[in-house]
Amino acid sequence: MPTCARMSRLKPRERAMLWLAYAEGASHREIADVLGLRPTSLKPLLFRARRKLAELLGRAPRGGKP
């Protein structure tokens, strides 16, 4: 399945968040401003969206940091 099709299974906000962070290289503050979110709540939302796309890409969850 192409990556676009996998990404279309995410919520629009998750897609926008991931696109801004990993395609445009925007900072957390910039993403929060664009999406009308609090910068403090962006990190967990971005983490969840990233994890969701990783699972859609077939990446199994692993343990935390070394």
Add this chain to the structure above:
Amino acid sequence: MKPIDCELESEVLAAVLQNRWPERVDASLREHVAACAICADVAAIAGAIDEAREEMRANAMVPDSGRVWWLAQMRARREAAQAAGRPITAAQVIAFACAMGLLGACFGATSAWFQSALRQTASSLAAFRLQALLSLTGAFVAEHGALFLGMAAILLVIPAAVYLTLLRE
């Protein structure tokens, strides 16, 4: 608590965005990514999104430039017509209000019934006694207290409920 970010993830992202990942990065960074779940996800996601960007570029259906220009011209003309029509609409509204006012004034000046009603109102206002009104209101409240309280509660509760609903939305 499970960590949700890593101090090296920006470095990994920069390497992916600059097409340096995985060949042209330090071996230490590669080792870190192999061991860190967060950085591994970042590398995979950024790579996949880069791939998606290429897919979108390849599949993009760009419309004919002549059609785009024609649509832009049509939109510009429509917007210009709307902008030109705005003062005309305002003038029509003002003219209608003036006509209605004039009609009302003519009716007031010529109608005997209206004149007598005005005179009656003026005389009743002159004879108005605040004390009598207060006593009448007091008697009404004493007689229909429950109804009065219910109406007051509704008048307070409904705006509060509407305000809270709008606030939540």
